[in-house]
Amino acid sequence: MLRILGLGLTAAVVAIGCGNGAPAQSDAAGGEPGKDAAGYDGGPAPMSPPTMTGLAVVNSDFSTTSLSILDATGALVRADCVDSATGSTGSATKTISGDVVLPSQPQLGGNVVVIDRGNVALTFVDPSSCTIAHQILVPGVRTNPHDVVMLGTHKAYVTRYGLNLAATDPTLAGNDIAVIDPTTGALRGRIPLDAYASPVAGATILARPDRALLVDGQVIVSLDEIDQSFATYGEGKLVVIDPATDAVTVTVALTGLTNCEGMTYVDAQKTLLVACGGPFDGATAASGIAVVDLGVSPPVLTRVIPSSAFDGRPLDIAWVLALPPTGGGTRAFAVTNDPNDVQPDALFAFDYVAGTAARFATSAPYTLGQAAELPGLLLMPNSTLSMPQVDLYDVSASPTTTTTFTSDPVTGLPPQVIAPY
């Protein structure tokens, strides 16, 4: 085992976090983050992400990956659009590694942006031609990029979740938000987050920026707040960054919660939901859904829906989706997992105002991936070994199963993540 481990042939660990602290200024590493800091291309940063064109599905067995394209109704348009071998010249490098995610929101430019944690790269895929438009390396090896927000043609935020202890250049160490030129990958600046690490006696907590949303012209980033060894957890936190100054303007403590990652924003109610899983050792006291009111200034944590409101098991940190019934409401969806890898995953609908939850589906442990929504429809990737598929639920009223489909019959790789592009 040690020999294998020493070779780095084991799978990477995935995680998250959140907190509270003083605002900090960005460290410019190039460019002119002054008058055109918002977009680096002469214009202000967008107020909101582009309208969704369709959905992309990451299919992966964590060794290799393929990307499938769905249209705006959820129908499969193209399986195996690109994969780990696309464009390969036979070298030992995979074009796309086995550890990738998709951005939380659609991105400028209309491409599907693949966040490649393994290759520490962003791959821009043209969904119409199924070609790789271009590919950039995120500055800093082992920095484990977790999300991207395109703010202009030449400016993007990339959350660098990992801290490379071996880095000698602090601008390449990670545990921050990299400000890059997405056309070249050049590092234009960075937003350090050390000031927002939640203090824990006897441990050094890293902010670990994770998922990011563009909301009303501001970028909200969830901070996982975990130490380097994933042994100690600080209180979860959100930071709000103004793209005009590349500075943190507001922080929101997710009191009582740790390991917070996936977010969804409900514009109608100016409400942000954050999924917090608690420690990876399975303790559930710090697991739940944070409900944050963004309609007030500063934003406040209005309530926590604890894991006990679900089935007492930790919530899946990767995602939470708000999707009200057709008639309106305050309904959202989330999954719980059994850290002992025995009990099935459970898919819940919950009311983030009333704090009530009801389970409506289950699957084998750790098989339910990161879901996406369409009007009245929940698309749930299900990587059950014997039957990998996308489960479709009609959620126009009470959730009901409608159908399933195989997202990549070409490679057979199981779906893990579905997200809009």
Next chain:
Amino acid sequence: MALVAASLAVSVPARADKGGSTSDAATAPSEAAAPEQKPLFQTTVTAAAAAPSVPREDRAAAASVVLPSESPRAYDDLGTLLLQVPGVTVARTGSSQAFSSITLRGSNPDQVQIYVDGVPLDIAEGGGVDVSTLPLGDVERVEIYRGTTPLAFGESALGGIISITTRTPGVTRASARAGVGSFGTAFGDVSGGDRIGRLRLYLGAHVYSSEGDYPLRYNNAVTSPNFAVDTVRQNNDTLEGNGVLRAALTLEGRRTLDLGLIGFARAEGLPGPTDNLALHARFHTSRGLGLLRYESRDDLGPGGRLSAEAFVSVERDRLLDPDAEVQNQPGLLFHETTLSIGTTVHAARPLMDWGRASGLLEARRETYTPDDETDATQSGLPARRLLGVAGAELTLLWHRLNLEVIPSVRLEGMEDTVTGQNTTGQPVPAGPAIARLLPTYRLGLVRPVSSVVTVKANVGQYQHAPSFLELYGDGTQRLLGNPSLVPESGTNADLALWVDHPGARTSTTSRTTLFGALADDLIYWLPNSGGPSRAENLSRARIYGIEQELQLGVGPHARLVAQGTYLVADDESDNPTTRGKQIPHHPRLSAYARPEMVRIGLGHGIDFGAYLDAAILVGDYDDPAHVTAIPTEVLIGAGASLSRPRSRLRLTVSGLNLTDLQSWNFSYWPLPGRTVFVSLACDSATAQDADAAGFQPSINP
């Protein structure tokens, strides 16, 4: 049994070899006692020496024998040496001293048991043996048993057995060698042997060092050539030392007492994959084997053989990652130690004129101790395995059909325990002991068809117990143990045609084998992104194919060594992603050929030799879904030697991958390109001495 087609009825004399010569007392114990080397049912031996490719431990198995001394290369590692053996796949991560795994047919590395002088090297923690830690400097022969476990080896294996035998003590000789190679490589050996009364000795010591800085081109954003990196492999240095001491004492009658001490130590850099290069991480490996073996050909009567061996084996691996490059954990220093103590008794004797009976008993205690030197609470789970094996085999001769029928049965019992304490005495979660009995069965058939043709067949059912890691996890919430795992099981069968034509002008040795296997309950780590991973009995495999091994000799100066393997190793699990696809790192087609010229007289007492070789691997994948294909490899090598027998000097130059192919076996682990070694060796042994010990006059690692 449909594969068994031994029905022809031509009686031929069995082959004889040195094992049946009159110099038993002076012959190495392992040779002297090998019943398969001598005719089973003859007491008068008149035949000439057998071909060296006759396996010692089993007459029916699909087996190959390789003598490192016959390799024409200036430097060899086990993986390169075994290119000439069908059914063998070696997967590398870098230089010859970097981690390499070995599989036989469709097995995985854990399903191949490797023995050195009868001492098992596979450890219960799992992961298979890193074959780069098996240097060849003191190796006399390597026997590969594909799909079959001969009874003499005790614990069986689903994939097969690799048996490494170190050099026989007793030949009066002294040899030395020094060499250099590409990428800052230097190596040196000294070895020698002698007799002191009834005591025979052999001692060998070897050092190897290399910078390992081979040219490297990689691109972690492969579609953007602007990101291509041209560099050299860094932090890939190796410093290695190893040695063997063998001492054999001839006792009264045909009895010997043999002591063996084998040591190996290596310090190496861990360069990491190209997507996670490491500049300072280090890995240390040390292994010690000790054995004491008593062998007798008198105690069980005429034709009988008794062998009793006690052994101890210690392996310690240590990972040093002060800059957090490998696991990105602060200051990681970790070591793990496996201590194995055991004894094996093997007895065999003829049964009148109609057969031979063999029996085996093995007992072994193995402890595994992980130790995180920076944080003992993260050390993981120490574990212990107690193993007992009892087996019996009959070799029955059906005279009328000239057919040997060899049924055997073996019962392996084991008990695994988490010992309850880590290295600091802190308790760890202890579960109940896991006990299991693994019966294995096998039937072998041998049917000489003519003086040169023999048909052999085997069918056997084998099992493989889960490893400690699979049973107990690594003590974290990330890799969970699964105590309910059942052993992997498999049914292997093969049918072989052996042709041995030792002609005066041309000689032919050919082994053609059809094989098939069904493996079930294969243990599979469920892939998982966010949650813990647990091993499950989820997979099945269907394996079949054909192997061809060929050695041709034309006159005294030309010969050809070749093999070809066509392997179907289909995943038969319920996983639609992988079902029906070839298991990764098992090429569909592999072949090797090496034409050689040897001992071409150039005058002035100088002999010349040369070879050209090519290895081809086709149809291999890096992943079970077959998204990432490993490009077809054609690796060309060549070499030449000049020797002056009178002065006992030999100069050898050899090259690997001469076309500088950028090859790889695992994604992100590019392999070296063109590699050249040069060595100069001196050996005091005369050809006569060397032949007497089974050596070729050439000197090789």
